[in-house]
Structures are given as C-alpha cells and as structure tokens.
Amino acid sequence: MTSPPRPTPAELEILRVLWARGPSTVRDVQEALPPERAAGYTTVLKVLQIMTDKGLVIRDESARAHVYAPRAAETQTQRALVRDLVDRAFGGSAAKLVVQALSGRRASAEEIERIRRLLDEIEGGSR
Numbered sequence: 001m002t003s004p005p006r007p008t009p010a011e012l013e014i015l016r017v018l019w020a021r022g023p024s025t026v027r028d029v030q031e032a033l034p035p036e037r038a039a040g041y042t043t044v045l046k047v048l049q050i051m052t053d054k055g056l057v058i059r060d061e062s063a064r065a066h067v068y069a070p071r072a073a074e075t076q077t078q079r080a081l082v083r084d085l086v087d088r089a090f091g092g093s094a095a096k097l098v099v100q101a102l103s104g105r106r107a108s109a110e111e112i113e114r115i116r117r118l119l120d121e122i123e124g125g126s127r
Helices: 009-021 026-032 041-054 074-090 094-104 109-125
Strands: 057-060 067-070
Touching: 009 026, 009 041, 009 057, 009 067, 009 074, 026 041, 041 057, 041 067, 074 094
Parallel strands: none
Antiparallel strands: 057 067
C-alpha cells in the first residue's frame, strides 16, 4: 500500500477546515479559511479538484453543490507527514526531531505532561 501524497501548504489548510467542520461544500471551505489564507471561490474549487485527483479528499456529487471530505483522518495524515519529515530531515531519528522541536520553542506545562505520559506508555510497553 502506498502512502497518500504529501499535501501542499494550501491543501493542508483546506484539510484542516474539513477535519474541523466535517464534509463541506466549496463555499463552506472558502468561508472557513482563516483571513490570512483567504482565497476566491474558484481558487478553492480548483484546489479541491486537484486534491480529489491526488486522493486527498473524496467528493460526493449526489447534490447540486458537491460536498468534499478528507480521505484520511487528521492523525493519520499528521503521522505520515511526521514520518516523512523524520526520514528526510533527521535521517530517520525521531529523537533528533524531538530535540529540535523542543529546543525550537518553549513547550507548555500541558504539552510536557502529555510527552511524559507518552514516554511512560512507550517505556512500559517495551519491558
């Protein structure tokens, strides 16, 4: 099984809208984009058509206004993107990724606690 193609930044922004809103029309997506990523209707339509061709979204054509939905769950896409980043930028080392991520910006207390719990789970499972 091949992994889905890596979304471009614009495609990822649209995926974020679809993950948050659920299946949506082009107009719904266009109106939900953050102001700094605002785009015209035809631009959003074209990007969604490309995303459909690439297999990033599925299109329901049963109604007059087509409805788009992400093909993969948010966590599945995030994991694929992180795996790709770890392989390409960190030579396959998850530790190097984590070190860079945590040294690049201050983690909140909640984030640190989540990281500790995850490490405890991983450590507990490897015994």
